[in-house]
Each structure stands twice: as C-alpha cells, then as structure tokens.
Amino acid sequence: MSSTPALVFEGVSKSYGATQAARDLDLSVLPGEMVTLIGPSGCGKSTALRLIAGLERPDAGRILVAGEEVAGPRRFVNPEKRRVGLVFQDHALFPHLTVTRNVQFGLHGLPRAERAARAAEVLELVRLGHLAGRYPHELSGGEQQRVALARALAPRPAVVLLDEPFSSLDENLRAQVRAEVVGVLRETGTTAIFVTHDQTEALSIGDRVVVMQGGRIEQADTPYRVFEQPATRFVASFMGDADFLRAHVHKALLTCEIGVVSTVPGWASADVDVDVVLRPHEVAITPEPGRNGDGPEVVDMEYHGAFVLHTVRLASGQTVRSWQPHSVRHPVGTPVRVSVVAGVTPTLLVGDHAVTAPPGTAS
Numbered sequence: 630m631s632s633t634p635a636l637v638f639e640g641v642s643k644s645y646g647a648t649q650a651a652r653d654l655d656l657s658v659l660p661g662e663m664v665t666l667i668g669p670s671g672c673g674k675s676t677a678l679r680l681i682a683g684l685e686r687p688d689a690g691r692i693l694v695a696g697e698e699v700a701g702p703r704r705f706v707n708p709e710k711r712r713v714g715l716v717f718q719d720h721a722l723f724p725h726l727t728v729t730r731n732v733q734f735g736l737h738g739l740p741r742a743e744r745a746a747r748a749a750e751v752l753e754l755v756r757l758g759h760l761a762g763r764y765p766h767e768l769s770g771g772e773q774q775r776v777a778l779a780r781a782l783a784p785r786p787a788v789v790l791l792d793e794p795f796s797s798l799d800e801n802l803r804a805q806v807r808a809e810v811v812g813v814l815r816e817t818g819t820t821a822i823f824v825t826h827d828q829t830e831a832l833s834i835g836d837r838v839v840v841m842q843g844g845r846i847e848q849a850d851t852p853y854r855v856f857e858q859p860a861t862r863f864v865a866s867f868m869g870d871a872d873f874l875r876a877h878v879h880k881a882l883l884t885c886e887i888g889v890v891s892t893v894p895g896w897a898s899a900d901v902d903v904d905v906v907l908r909p910h911e912v913a914i915t916p917e918p919g920r921n922g923d924g925p926e927v928v929d930m931e932y933h934g935a936f937v938l939h940t941v942r943l944a945s946g947q948t949v950r951s952w953q954p955h956s957v958r959h960p961v962g963t964p965v966r967v968s969v970v971a972g973v974t975p976t977l978l979v980g981d982h983a984v985t986a987p988p989g990t991a992s
C-alpha cells in the first residue's frame with residue numbers, strides 16, 4: 630500500500646462572511662484509514678467535507694488528495710475531476726434510474742462494457758447484485774444506502790466522504806447497515822471520512838476521531854485517547870459524560886473533595902490547583918446507612934437497562950455521576966461515600982487544556 634497520504638489538509642481556512650467555518654485545519658489521513666469527524670452543530674464538519682469534495686474553495690491553505698493538490702492558492706480542481714466519492718444522509722439516488730444505472734452514473738468516461746462490468750462488481754461487493762434492475766423506491770432505506778455506497782466506490786476514489794450516512798435510518802437498521810458499510814470499506818481498503826453526530830459511532834468505527842469545535846480541530850487521535858486522554862475540557866465533556874472537580878496536587882498526590890484520587894508520578898515537587906475529569910464509570914459509590922451530618926447523597930437515579938446512572942451531590946453542592954450495574958439501585962436520599970475506581974488515571978486540566986506534567990515544566 631502506498632505511503633502517500635490519501636488526504637492532506639495544510640492550514641486550511643474557510644469563512645462565510647464573519648463566520649469562520651474552518652480555521653487553520655491540519656490533518657493527514659493514511660490510505661485505508663477510517664476517520665470520523667464529530668463536533669456540535671455548526672462546528673464545521675460539513676464545511677470540511679465540502680472543501681475536500683471541491684464544493685467550496687478554501688480561503689487559505691492547501692488540500693491534497695492522493696498526493697495531488699486539488700485546492701491551493703493557485704490551483705483548484707473541479708469536483709468531478711477529484712478522486713473523491715460522496716455518500717449523503719439522504720442517499721441522493723436518481724429516482725428514475727435503476728440501481729445499475731445509478732451506479733454507472735459516475736463512470737461516464739468508460740466504455741459501455743467496462744461500465745457494466747464495474748457496476749456489477751461493486752453491486753456484488755455491497756451484496757445487491759440481485760436487485761440491480763430495481764428502482765430506488767423499490768428498495769429499503771438500508772439497501773438504498775448500500776447503492777449510494779456502490780455508486781461512490783465505482784470510480785475507485787482515493788477517499789470516500791460519508792456525511793451522516795446512517796442518520797436517516799431507524800436505530801435497529803442503523804447498526805446493521807453501519808456494520809455492512811464499514812465492512813465493505815474495510816474489505817476494499819477504502820480511505821473514508823465519516824461525519825457523525827453520534828459519539829459512540831465516532832468511537833466505534835473510527836481508526837481516528839477528529840473532534841471539531843468552532844471551525845477548529847480540538848483533537849485528532851485514536852478513539853481510546855480521545856476518550857481516555859482528552860486534550861481539552863471541551864473534548865472531555867463532548868465525548869462522553871464527564872464531571873469536573875477542583876483538585877490539588879501536592880507531593881504527587883491528587884486530592885479533591887472526595888479525598889485522594891490517585892498518585893501523580895512525576896509531580897513530586899508540584900503544589901498546584903487543577904481540575905480533575907471524572908467519568909461516571911470511574912466513580913464508585915458505597916452506601917453509608919445511618920450516617921449523620923452533611924455528606925454525599927444520591928439526588929437522582931436513572932435506569933438505563935444494563936446500567937443505572939446515579940447522580941450524587943457532594944457536601945459542596947457540586948454533583949458527580951456514577952454508573953452502577955443494573956442490579957445496584959440506591960434510591961434518592963441514600964447517603965453514600967464517593968471514591969474513584971482503583972487503577973484510574975484521571976485527566977487533569979489547567980484552564981481548558983489537559984496537562985500531563987506540572988505546569989511550567991515541559992510535558
């Protein structure tokens with residue numbers, strides 16, 4: 630496999646009037662890599678896709694697809710000339726064309742026999758060969774999405790862009806179609822950029838997750854690091870539930886309102902205030918029946934089926950959340966002791982940024 634990146638963004642910016650939809654984006658995507666793009670509404674995900682597809686021109690920076698500059702200060706390659714395939718949320722199939730003709734649509738440069746052969750090949754790949762003669766309205770939503778994928782793959786693009794491809798499908802179908810689409814992309818070693826609103830989807834299908842906010846990339850990292858070592862306060866709160874407690878590190882011990890949280894190796898000479906990020910699965914609670922005085926107390930219990938989310942109010946008034954297995958249900962009002970699950974190394978923040986070394990030293 631070539632080591633030339635399938636896609637490169639170099640300092641790419643794009644504004645619409647006063648709105649900076651993409652700010653100085655840098656990203657390099659390897660061939661075969663699957664990248665998920667996530668962030669709140671309006672953070673610039675679609676703009677990033679539109680820039681790659683050539684539906685927008687960057688104001689600054691360069692974009693390369695498979696080593697070829699497709700957008701830059703002196704160059705702009707039209708969408709149809711880029712080696713980029715598109716799959717949208719609403720499938721965007723031509724209603725008056727059969728499945729085969731829809732798939733052949735992107736292959737106009739080829740001789741007729743080759744077009745037919747390639748369309749048949751990609752329809753087999755998405756396991757829809759038997760439905761080649763049908764029209765889009767004769768297909769289920771999941772089948773339509775597989776046709777859209779076949780059409781995007783037919784011209785052998787260097788990158789396939791998928792803009793919320795599963796969001797119009799109902800929840801049960803979504804998991805199945807997602808598995809099929811991801812399977813085909815993996816099987817064919819296709820480089821793919823997925824835009825999604827769904828944190829679990831972003832973490833489960835991405836080799837890398839790119840978290841955006843306000844037109845910027847906050848973190849581009851493996852799913853594990855994005856979740857377990859968020860780079861910023863925003864990433865910590867956006868990718869999963871998180872509570873933030875004021876804390877202090879002294880003599881390499883991290884303490885906060887709930888007591889000693891963990892040791893912080895390498896911080897022996899530090900004496901600093903930080904915020905500690907606690908996720909509900911990292912917080913343990915133990916009932917203290919009959920305890921007197923003010924202390925942590927369950928103020929909410931939400932049953933989620935396999936797990937029960939307990940919200941606990943600490944003496945300071947701040948709340949933390951704790952996931953418990955489904956059989957553990959501490960009713961509202963239960964006095965509890967709160968601690969951090971053994972072995973957890975929580976993320977520490979100074980201001981809005983995660984720190985791995987005491988402030989003022991090289992991290």
Ligand SMILES: Nc1ncnc2c1ncn2[C@@H]1O[C@H](COP(=O)(O)OP(=O)(O)OP(=O)(O)O)[C@@H](O)[C@H]1O
Pocket residue numbers: 645646648649650668669670671672673674675676677
């Ligand atoms: N054609 C346009 N003209 C003016 N402003 C635009 C245009 N397209 C996007 N924007 C603005 O640019 C910002 C980024 O929009 P974009 O569609 O990229 O966000 P998004 O992350 O894809 O949002 P969503 O998740 O809601 O689809 C938003 O503030 C949006 O209002």
